[in-house]
Amino acid sequence: MDILFLSPGFPSEIPEFVRGLSVVGARVWGVGVEPVGALPDTARKHLHAYLQVPSLLDEMETLVRVRRWLGGRQLDRVEALTEYQVVLAARLREALGIPGMSVAQAEVFRDKEKMKLALDAAGVRTPRHARASTVAQVREAAERIGFPLIIKPIDGAGSAHTFRCNDAQELDAAIDGTRHVPQVSVEEFIDGEEFTFDTLTAGGVIQYHNIAWYRPRPLVARTQEWISPQVIALRDVDQPHLAGGVAMGRRVIEVLGFQDGFTHMEWYKKPDGEVVFGEIGGRPPGARQVDQMNYACDFDSFVGWAEVICQGTLSQRWERKYNVATVFKRAHGQGKIVAIAGLQGLRQEFGQHIVWENLLRVGDQRRNWLQTLLSDGFLVVRHPDLATTVGMADRIGRDLRLYAR
Numbered sequence: 001m002d003i004l005f006l007s008p009g010f011p012s013e014i015p016e017f018v019r020g021l022s023v024v025g026a027r028v029w030g031v032g033v034e035p036v037g038a039l040p041d042t043a044r045k046h047l048h049a050y051l052q053v054p055s056l057l058d059e060m061e062t063l064v065r066v067r068r069w070l071g072g073r074q075l076d077r078v079e080a081l082t083e084y085q086v087v088l089a090a091r092l093r094e095a096l097g098i099p100g101m102s103v104a105q106a107e108v109f110r111d112k113e114k115m116k117l118a119l120d121a122a123g124v125r126t127p128r129h130a131r132a133s134t135v136a137q138v139r140e141a142a143e144r145i146g147f148p149l150i151i152k153p154i155d156g157a158g159s160a161h162t163f164r165c166n167d168a169q170e171l172d173a174a175i176d177g178t179r180h181v182p183q184v185s186v187e188e189f190i191d192g193e194e195f196t197f198d199t200l201t202a203g204g205v206i207q208y209h210n211i212a213w214y215r216p217r218p219l220v221a222r223t224q225e226w227i228s229p230q231v232i233a234l235r236d237v238d239q240p241h242l243a244g245g246v247a248m249g250r251r252v253i254e255v256l257g258f259q260d261g262f263t264h265m266e267w268y269k270k271p272d273g274e275v276v277f278g279e280i281g282g283r284p285p286g287a288r289q290v291d292q293m294n295y296a297c298d299f300d301s302f303v304g305w306a307e308v309i310c311q312g313t314l315s316q317r318w319e320r321k322y323n324v325a326t327v328f329k330r331a332h333g334q335g336k337i338v339a340i341a342g343l344q345g346l347r348q349e350f351g352q353h354i355v356w357e358n359l360l361r362v363g364d365q366r367r368n369w370l371q372t373l374l375s376d377g378f379l380v381v382r383h384p385d386l387a388t389t390v391g392m393a394d395r396i397g398r399d400l401r402l403y404a405r
C-alpha cells in the first residue's frame with residue numbers, strides 16, 4: 001500500500017502513526033512544512049519519501065506540488081490526522097482520484113453547523129443551535145436560544161475563541177471576542193459532565209472504542225490557568241452511566257457514514273441523565289489521548305489504526321485493564337522553568353502507577369497554556385480502580401508544582 005500522509009512530523013504523536021503504517025508494510029509518502037531534516041526521528045525513519053511544501057493551508061498550491069511530485073504515480077490512500085487537514089486530505093483524494101472521504105463528507109466533520117444539521121435530521125440530540133456571520137445574526141440567535149449560551153467558531157479547535165454567556169453583558173463581550181471569526185455557532189449551553197467517545201472504525205464498523213472523562217470540562221480548563229486539567233480514559237466503558245453516550249456515538253458513525261480510521265467525539269451528560277451530542281472529529285483525539293488507549297489496554301493503537309487503514313480490520317488483541325489519567329501542568333510565573341517541586345514524593349508514593357513523565361525541564365521556556373493543551377507537560381498514571389486513579393490525579397494536580405521566572 002502507498003499512503004499519502006499529511007504532516008507526518010507534527011504534532012508530537014503523529015510520527016507514531018507513520019511508524020504504525022510502516023510496521024504493517026505500507027509505504028508512506030509524507031507531505032509537510034518542515035524541512036526533512038527537522039522531522040522527528042520516528043517520522044523520518046518510517047517515511048518512504050517526503051515533500052516539503054510552503055504551507056498546508058494553501059490547498060490549491062499543495063495540490064499542484066503534490067501532483068507534480070507524484071508524477072502520475074497512483075497512491076492508495078490519503079490520510080490526515082489533525083483537524084485542520086481533514087478537508088485538504090479530501091480535496092487531494094478527489095483531485096488525485098483516490099478513494100476515501102470526499103470534500104462534502106469532510107466538511108460535515110469540520111463545520112459545526114453542518115454537523116449538527118445532519119445529526120438533527122437523524123434525531124440525534126444536539127444543543128439548540130444557529131449559524132451566524134454578523135453581529136445581528138448572533139443577537140437574533142441568542143434571543144431565540146436564550147441564556148446561558150455558547151458562542152464558538154464554526155470550525156474551531158482547542159476551545160479557542162469559545163465563550164460562555166450568561167447574560168446580555170457577557171454576550172457583548174463574546175461578540176467582541178469573536179469579531180475576527182468569520183462565522184460562529186451559537187448554541188444552547190449544556191450543563192453536565194463531558195466525555196469523549198473515540199472510535200477505530202473499519203468499513204463503518206467500530207472495532208475499538210475509548211471513553212475519556214474530562215475533569216474539569218475543557219472550556220473551564222482553558223479559562224483558569226491555575227487548573228491542572230485531567231483527561232481520564234475509563235476502564236469500565238460498559239457502565240450504565242455511559243450507555244447513552246455510547247449508543248449516541250454509534251448512531252453518529254452510522255448517520256455520517258464514517259468508514260475507516262479514528263474518530264473523536266465529545267458528548268455531554270446532563271444531571272437529569274439526558275445525553276447531548278457535542279462534536280465529532282474525523283481524526284484521532286489530540287493531547288496524547290491515543291497513548292492513553294495504549295496504556296489502558298496494553299496494545300499499540302497506532303499500529304491498530306494502520307491495520308484498519310491497510311488491512312480493513314483490527315487484528316491486534318487487547319484487553320481493558322486500567323483507567324489512565326493524564327494530568328497537564330501549568331507552571332507558576334512566566335519565562336523559563338526554574339524549579340519542579342513535589343515530583344520525588346509523588347514518585348515514591350505512586351511508583352509503578354506513574355507510567356509516563358513528560359514535563360518540561362528546568363531551563364526550558366514555558367509553553368503558552370492557551371495555545372497548547374499539553375501546557376508545560378504532563379504525568380500519566382494508571383490503575384485498575386477508578387477512585388484510586390482519580391485520587392492520584394488529584395494529588396498530582398495539587399502537589400506537583402512547576403515554577404518559572
Ligand SMILES: Nc1ncnc2c1ncn2[C@@H]1O[C@H](COP(=O)(O)OP(=O)(O)OP(=O)(O)O)[C@@H](O)[C@H]1O
Binds near residue numbers: 150157190266278
Ligand atoms: N453547547 C455547549 N454547552 C456547553 N459547553 C460547550 C458547548 N459547546 C462547547 N462547549 C465547551 O467548549 C469546549 C470547546 O467546544 P468544542 O468542543 O465544540 O470546540 P473545539 O474547540 O473544537 O474543541 P476541541 O478542543 O475538542 O478541538 C467544549 O469542550 C465544552 O467544554
Ligand SMILES: [Mg+2]
Binds near residue numbers: 159266
Ligand atoms: Mg471539542
